[in-house]
Amino acid sequence: DADVTQTPRNRITKTGKRIMLECSQTKGHDRMYWYRQDPGLGLRLIYYSFDVKDINKGEISDGYSVSRQAQAKFSLSLESAIPNQTALYFCATSGDRVETQYFGPGTRLLVL
Amino acid sequence: GEDVEQSLFLSVREGDSSVINCTYTDSSSTYLYWYKQEPGAGLQLLTYIFSNMDMKQDQRLTVLLNKKDKHLSLRIADTQTGDSAIYFCAERRSSSYGGSQGNLIFGKGTKLSVKP
Numbered sequence: 001d002a003d004v005t006q007t008p009r010n011r012i013t014k015t016g017k018r019i020m021l022e023c024s025q026t027k028g029h030d031r032m033y034w035y036r037q038d039p040g041l042g043l044r045l046i047y048y049s050f051d052v053k054d055i056n057k058g059e060i061s062d063g064y065s066v067s068r069q070a071q072a073k074f075s076l077s078l079e080s081a082i083p084n085q086t087a088l089y090f091c092a093t094s095g096d097r098v099e100t101q102y103f104g105p106g107t108r109l110l111v112l
Numbered sequence: 113g114e115d116v117e118q119s120l121f122l123s124v125r126e127g128d129s130s131v132i133n134c135t136y137t138d139s140s141s142t143y144l145y146w147y148k149q150e151p152g153a154g155l156q157l158l159t160y161i162f163s164n165m166d167m168k169q170d171q172r173l174t175v176l177l178n179k180k181d182k183h184l185s186l187r188i189a190d191t192q193t194g195d196s197a198i199y200f201c202a203e204r205r206s207s208s209y210g211g212s213q214g215n216l217i218f219g220k221g222t223k224l225s226v227k228p
Contacts (some may be wrong), residue, residue, distance in 0.1 A: 006156075033215075040120070040220060041220060042200065042218050042219055042220035042221050043155075043200065043218040045215065048215060058215075084130075090154055090155070092154075092155075093209065098143050098160055098162075099143065099204055099216070099226060100145075100157050101157070101216060102157075103154035103155040103156070104154055105154050106153070106154050
């Protein structure tokens, strides 16, 4: 079984809809991250959490919110989706000595 | 500059060596990483190098670090078609550079195409 899972893997939604992307991990890591990937722009950090009570904004947090429900779960919400939020979203965790980040398989989101 | 820079594309022939280059920003970065992303998949750590090293070798992979020039490279020997992917360079910035422990700054990725 995968250590970092994301649901859904693909989602099509309409402008203005609320959508939640979920991430679960079995690695026992405290640190979790949400990134978005756009062609030619690489990975950009949206939010990160160093433990259940610690949530921090990343580079591009506007239009997004997160919830760390438990050590193993970190959800990303788009309160009112807009077309320029169409992207590939990745969840990641870290917790080893060299801060290796372990990535989920990604969620492909299309906002119409 | 503020960004981690990589060229966007590299094309090589099967069996040749590939060299992917990266310039990073924080001379105090403690760890530097190379990640690989295959089509339709998430990123996987390929290798990393600690800042007090200037070279690390792992089978077909060789990482070179030039701290003076803030330059990192990844050499793949005997490149195979299965090496076709996007390769991301990443740095872990020090707190004095505005970094947070555990946060990585990624380059935009180099797409490696291997021709048979």
